[in-house]
Amino acid sequence: MNYAEIKEYDIANGPGVRLSLFVSGCTHRCEGCFNEITWDFNYGAPFTKDTEDEILSLLKDVSYRGLTLLGGEPMEPGNQRALLPFLRRYKKVFPDKDLWCFTGYLMDRDLLEWIPADPDAIAHADEQRLPLHTVAIPETLELLRLIDVLVDGEYMASKKDITLLYKGSSNQRTIDVQKSLAAGRIVQWDPSGVSMSKTAHL
Numbered sequence: 165m166n167y168a169e170i171k172e173y174d175i176a177n178g179p180g181v182r183l184s185l186f187v188s189g190c191t192h193r194c195e196g197c198f199n200e201i202t203w204d205f206n207y208g209a210p211f212t213k214d215t216e217d218e219i220l221s222l223l224k225d226v227s228y229r230g231l232t233l234l235g236g237e238p239m240e241p242g243n244q245r246a247l248l249p250f251l252r253r254y255k256k257v258f259p260d261k262d263l264w265c266f267t268g269y270l271m272d273r274d275l276l277e278w279i280p281a282d283p284d285a286i287a288h289a290d291e292q293r294l295p296l297h298t299v300a301i302p303e304t305l306e307l308l309r310l311i312d313v314l315v316d317g318e319y320m321a322s323k324k325d326i327t328l329l330y331k332g333s334s335n336q337r338t339i340d341v342q343k344s345l346a347a348g349r350i351v352q353w354d355p356s357g358v359s360m361s362k363t364a365h366l
């Protein structure tokens with residue numbers, strides 16, 4: 165995987181002060197994309213162990229509330245495989261910092277599928293045990309278990325709304341990933357109680 169930029173002290177892509185990693189490569193090609201140069205998987209520099217070490221070192225600054233992944237497309241299969249080992253390290257070193265990820269894919273259509281093969285089974289299932297099926301690649305479920313908030317959906321210029329918090333168009337969703345995985349359905353992130361500036365992502 166290549167990456168395009170490491171942005172320090174970012175206040176536009178999630179709550180609080182964040183370190184943002186813009187990865188390279190995106191196949192969505194949204195009209196009006198904010199970062200078209202990152203569509204090319206070869207753009208930027210290789211994401212190496214040194215890059216990981218640099219990011220983890222920068223994040224020692226207590227000002228950082230967390231890490232944000234965007235791009236490009238962090239959830240392209242090759243990028244998922246490259247990011248997973250790094251994100252395991254990040255969560256281990258900084259268990260109190262959060263992880264946000266922006267993706268053009270839909271969590272419940274492109275990344276995961278909850279299998280309601282038998283509606284009765286769902287009705288009687290322990291919520292924690294709802295069957296999960298990875299529809300992307302085997303790494304996807306573990307990756308999602310590390311992500312706190314996923315802003316999903318392609319940017320749609322026709323639905324652009326600059327008043328939205330951390331997203332560019334009204335079709336996009338801000339998802340509480342862990343609550344969603346536990347509930348077996350999409351649960352929107354609740355921003356109440358978080359002090360933050362209001363800035364659009366796209």
Ligand code: SF4
Binds near residue numbers: 319
């Ligand atoms: S998903 Fe994001 S990076 Fe990719 S084309 Fe759409 S807006 Fe651009």
